[in-house]
Amino acid sequence: MRIGELSERTGTPRRLLRYYEEQGLIAAARSANGYREYDARFVDRVMQIRGLLDAGLPTRIIKQILPCLDQPRIIHFADATPEMLATLELERDRMTERIECLIRNRDAVAEYLDVVRSKRRPDDAPAVPSG
Structure with missing residues (x-):
């Protein structure tokens, strides 16, 4: 899906989605014409990110704990x-x-x-x- 659809489905402004991408919280593939293309799994991921931000966690911490939110859980924090x-x-x-x-x-x-x-x-x- 393109950034506009992800924005609509999550209620998250496009600018904020681009920021999440810059921070390494989500990743987009690029189509031949250069448009961002997001996997449908990022709908849930963006909602998780928003919830964690609302809870007060900074993006640097969110980036480190996001793997723990996936199923199956992958937990490896050698640098914790x-x-x-x-x-x-x-x-x-x-x-x-x-x-x-x-x-x-x-x-x-x-x-x-x-x-x-x-x-x-x-x-x-x-x-x-x-x-």
Whole structure:
């Protein structure tokens, strides 16, 4: 697929996809006319990259851990420094905190919905979300 299709399928701007390529996070083949051609597997890869970036990991760390996200997993980090390991542990802990916060928020919303639904009269029309 070309860069435009990858952009559409992942919701990632083309410029950002080119940046991922410059950083060695994804790779494109070149067609005879010079257009970038991406394998369909890069849809999932780009989504993984975006998730890791959203979690706060820098691209240099993402590049090192991307092989661990593939199936089957290929893990080989002869060059893993104590700094990299400490950074990964910190980021893992930050992700865990965010997950726990999301779970608390989800549970609070679910509890609110349960209470509101239990208090509704049968003749009440369902509320239409505004937005």
